[in-house]
Amino acid sequence: MALQESGEMYLETILILGKRRSFVRAIDISEEMGYSKPSVSRAVGLLKSGGYITVDDGGCIALTEAGLAVAEKIYERHTLLTELLVCLGVDEKTAADDACRIEHHISDKSFEAIKRHAGQSGEHKRWSK
């Protein structure tokens, strides 16, 4: 079961929610992403059977190592890409939205290259004209 863009989004959301609250349930994901409960329910089932998350009796969701790895990878892309776009003069909202889509479509190689460039340009400052 290879992860789709959709699965990556769920994992990233679980990571983010976990930073904000002590536990994450399906309903929290549902509210955060604006998806219906059944949609989340199915996604959670798939991620669980794929070994990306665990769900305890109380319905609390936790990332496994595999899930955390994916979530952190995507989250890093999201953060850096957003920053970068903002530095280039894009408004926060647009930057975040775009980063949110691009983060799933960029290869490790390209992302590392961008990261290197951003780093070299003085902690991103050179990205602002």
Added chain:
Amino acid sequence: MALQESGEMYLETILILGKRRSFVRAIDISEEMGYSKPSVSRAVGLLKSGGYITVDDGGCIALTEAGLAVAEKIYERHTLLTELLVCLGVDEKTAADDACRIEHHISDKSFEAIKRHAGQSGEHKRWSK
């Protein structure tokens, strides 16, 4: 009928094929994209009814104004993003593949910002460290 990523890819491919040969048929698209004839047939039908292409009696496909606008927009993104990634040290193949996916997910705002930055950095040269 709003254009999906898939539709954009077909239009871009038609544009590119048109630069290489005098006419473009469904079969050419099929070979270029590696998709089956029925898949292309359906896509062509949708693009036609969406007003993005015209198909003459001989099966030759041409972009309408609307189709050309989309194709050129996507193609410009493709070209610039690929160049950029290559400048950052990414190999041609990876750069092109990534550009090919990102080109459909970036907003006009962000793309313009990147373009501006690339332009200012001395015709992309500053992108290479």
Added chain:
DNA sequence: TTGACAAGTTAGCTCCCGCTAACTATAATG
């Protein structure tokens, strides 16, 4: 003329991933 190939279409399948409607199970509350 006939037979073969090339191009395109039709029918129908699969997977992904949203959705609603409706049900279940568990608390919380009057």
Added chain:
DNA sequence: CATTATAGTTAGCGGGAGCTAACTTGTCAA
């Protein structure tokens, strides 16, 4: 205790976009 709210699940729909199998059509060469 009965009611209501909350959380989750099941069943089934719809649209996007690939695929194969099989059919049609037109052209061209033996």
